[in-house]
Amino acid sequence: MTTDIDPIPARLASLKTATTAELKTQWRELFGAEPPSFNRRHLERRLAxxxxxxxxxGLKPETLRRLERLGAALEEKGKGRGWGPAQPELMPITGTRLLREWQGVEQVVTVTSDGFEWQGRPYRSLSAVARAITGTRWSGPVFFGLKNHRSAA
Known part of the structure; x- marks a missing residue:
């Protein structure tokens, strides 16, 4: 009795043990182009x-069309916005002082024209200030009570 073994799982498994040179050779065969200079893990994933x-x-044509529409909508939405705050309506006006008690110490942050100031040091984002205060990643607007945690999710 002969059993046909699916070669795909075996080929996928072999990617882990292949040398980087072998991965690059496979890349050339499968993509018909030179491999990018990304790390080994990227090559393995893309080859898989x-x-x-x-x-x-590949993806169904309707899925591809949907992704194209989503990409175009995202591109349109982001035009002219640069890298400023994602939600400018949350940004308090310059001069506003934000107060938060953290571990028994009152923290005061001042809103400046180009970001924030805490303990005499400038910060570009409120989240960076929250991280400096707590030592962990926080949403700055949530930490200072400008946005409730549920709507941040």
Whole structure:
């Protein structure tokens, strides 16, 4: 009795043990182009996806169209905004003092024209101030009570 073994799982498993040179050779065969200078893990993941794509087919045309529409909408929404605050309506006016008690110490942050100031040091974001105060990652607007935690999620 002969059993047909699916070569795809075996090829996927072999990516982990292949040398970087072998991965690059496979890249050239599968993509018809020079491999990017990304790390090994990136090459493994992209090769694994490509092997499965060739064996089982890629994304459905309607999925591709949906992704294109979403990308275009995101691009349109972000035009002219730069890297400023994601929600400018949350930004208090310059000169506002934000107060927060943290571990029994009152923390005072002043809103400046180009960011925030805490303990005489400038910060570009309120989240950076919250991180400096707590030592952990926080949403600055949530930490200072400008946005409730539920709507931040």
């Amino acid at each position: 996806y490509r092997l499965q794509e060739l064996a089982f087919g």
